[in-house]
Amino acid sequence: MTDPWWKSAVAYQIYPRSFCDTGVGAEGVGDLGGIRRHLEHLAWLGVDAVWISPFFPSPGFDYGYDVADYCDVDPMFGDLDTFDALVADAHALGIKVVIDWVPNHTSIDHPWFVASRSSPEDPHRDWYVWRDPAADGGPPNNWIESLTMGPAWTFDDASGQYYLHCFLPEQPDLNWANPAVVSAMCDTLRFWLDRGVDGFRMDVVHLIGKDPSLADDPAEVAGLPHVVLNDRSETHAHLRTIRALLDSYDGDRVSIGEVYLLDTELVAEHYGNDDELHMCFNFAPLHAPWDAAAWHEQIRVAASAFDPRGAWPTWVLSNHDNPRHRSRYGGSEARARAAAVLLLTLRGTPFLYMGEELGLLDAEVDPTQRRDPAGRDGCRGPIPWDGTPTHGWAGDSPWLPWPPDAARRNVANLRDDPTSILHLYRRLIAIRRRTAALVGGASELVDSPDGTVAFRRFDGDSSVTVLVNFLERNVDVSSVADVVDGTVLLSTIRPPGEPCGAVLEPDEAVIVATGQPGGR
Numbered sequence: 001m002t003d004p005w006w007k008s009a010v011a012y013q014i015y016p017r018s019f020c021d022t023g024v025g026a027e028g029v030g031d032l033g034g035i036r037r038h039l040e041h042l043a044w045l046g047v048d049a050v051w052i053s054p055f056f057p058s059p060g061f062d063y064g065y066d067v068a069d070y071c072d073v074d075p076m077f078g079d080l081d082t083f084d085a086l087v088a089d090a091h092a093l094g095i096k097v098v099i100d101w102v103p104n105h106t107s108i109d110h111p112w113f114v115a116s117r118s119s120p121e122d123p124h125r126d127w128y129v130w131r132d133p134a135a136d137g138g139p140p141n142n143w144i145e146s147l148t149m150g151p152a153w154t155f156d157d158a159s160g161q162y163y164l165h166c167f168l169p170e171q172p173d174l175n176w177a178n179p180a181v182v183s184a185m186c187d188t189l190r191f192w193l194d195r196g197v198d199g200f201r202m203d204v205v206h207l208i209g210k211d212p213s214l215a216d217d218p219a220e221v222a223g224l225p226h227v228v229l230n231d232r233s234e235t236h237a238h239l240r241t242i243r244a245l246l247d248s249y250d251g252d253r254v255s256i257g258e259v260y261l262l263d264t265e266l267v268a269e270h271y272g273n274d275d276e277l278h279m280c281f282n283f284a285p286l287h288a289p290w291d292a293a294a295w296h297e298q299i300r301v302a303a304s305a306f307d308p309r310g311a312w313p314t315w316v317l318s319n320h321d322n323p324r325h326r327s328r329y330g331g332s333e334a335r336a337r338a339a340a341v342l343l344l345t346l347r348g349t350p351f352l353y354m355g356e357e358l359g360l361l362d363a364e365v366d367p368t369q370r371r372d373p374a375g376r377d378g379c380r381g382p383i384p385w386d387g388t389p390t391h392g393w394a395g396d397s398p399w400l401p402w403p404p405d406a407a408r409r410n411v412a413n414l415r416d417d418p419t420s421i422l423h424l425y426r427r428l429i430a431i432r433r434r435t436a437a438l439v440g441g442a443s444e445l446v447d448s449p450d451g452t453v454a455f456r457r458f459d460g461d462s463s464v465t466v467l468v469n470f471l472e473r474n475v476d477v478s479s480v481a482d483v484v485d486g487t488v489l490l491s492t493i494r495p496p497g498e499p500c501g502a503v504l505e506p507d508e509a510v511i512v513a514t515g516q517p518g519g520r
């Protein structure tokens with residue numbers, strides 16, 4: 001049996017509002033046509049799959065993660081015909097299309113919630129989580145919502161009850177304990193599977209199973225949002241249902257769970273016995289600092305959590321919820337280049353976030369221009385496609401400010417410069433594709449000097465060693481077996497083809513051919 005496509009894929013996240021506006025729908029907001037326009041660029045870069053953040057009808061309190069209709073396209077982004085054309089274009093270029101599925105909550109504008117709220121007797125009442133006030137009239141429990149860190153409950157004057165929302169009050173939680181909800185949400189998956197999508201990124205999917213008693217979160221963690229604490233057997237049962245549905249389709253349709261638990265072992269449990277999620281995001285590394293000891297530990301923990309259960313890992317450094325990693329790591333492009341080597345050579349499926357291949361920094365958003373209630377605007381700055389004043393976007397100004405240096409740091413300019421970070425990403429993806437050890441090979445950490453991380457990737461007939469210098473000074477790596485004489489396949493600083501030698505330069509990362517695994 002051949003491996004499913006997603007095990008060898010390089011995935012690329014598109015946040016559609018910020019990708020490219022072709023003039024459809026709202027001015028200054030990206031659209032599906034903008035994605036179609038730039039698919040060729042993604043094929044040139046070498047990505048195998050795109051994950052597109054929500055483009056469904058939504059009032060936009062959480063910029064699309066509050067869905068008012070799971071089975072349509074918001075006119076702001078286009079229409080279903082454009083979506084179908086996008087899928088056809090992507091497939092013609094060999095790019096898979098993964099869309100975002102938001103199962104834990106809907107928008108307050110979703111007809112299900114409108115009905116649910118209309119009366120305690122309405123048949124949809126139990127599709128959401130309604131409870132009477134606590135004895136003191138306050139919320140039914142101590143859960144905290146995750147975007148403004150307020151109570152996870154809102155009181156509905158008309159019916160005298162509270163409804164649960166683990167995110168904004170405009171994002172009421174669905175009640176997955178109700179089989180009608182399970183069935184309706186499975187239908188939304190079928191809708192898109194039938195249209196040919198290759199899978200789903202499943203938003204905070206570990207949250208769908210809840211403690212039926214809605215007990216308080218423990219006092220010692222009571223300040224944390226409930227989303228990072230919810231770890232329930234009920235979720236696992238739902239994931240098995242969802243998996244069986246996906247597996248009933250041809251073509252290895254994939255589920256990628258956003259399991260926002262910061263303990264990698266708990267994340268790994270959501271793969272089940274290969275009968276729950278196909279892959280999960282593991283966010284602990286994203287929150288790790290740019291520090292060799294911290295990364296060594298993250299790599300070790302991921303291997304010990306995922307490998308014994310045959311769970312295929314994922315790696316992600318940036319997304320639409322966190323400051324871009326170049327910004328987080330202090331702003332140096334040299335470091336962003338070294339981080340790219342790490343991301344694209346670790347064992348598992350890497351997820352790039354649009355614009356990291358340009359080395360973008362976060363946009364600087366003046367407090368008066370702030371859009372997101374949770375302050376995540378910086379990483380959502382629009383992608384500059386060229387050096388013109390509108391950077392390849394329709395209209396005069398996008399919904400958020402351009403990232404810094406867009407006149408120089410744009411796609412057209414960096415494509416013209418073979419030494420750019422964009423070309424580094426392209427080379428990395430190409431080397432990955434032609435080096436079996438980097439795709440499906442095993443991985444083992446290798447002892448290396450303080451301030452560096454080294455690991456060997458190997459399969460039957462090839463072995464490469466990856467070395468990353470996290471320090472801003474030269475480091476002698478001659479103690480790392482076979483590296484000195486090995487040929488550099490890629491360096492973030494030097495040309496390839498030479499022996500690696502004993503010294504790594506500041507912030508340098510290298511991939512070195514180190515021969516047969518047994519030949520050390």
Ligand code: GLC
Binds near residue numbers: 321
């Ligand atoms: C996920 C999304 C985030 C959103 C939240 C609620 O964490 O990535 O953007 O705000 O879920 O849907």
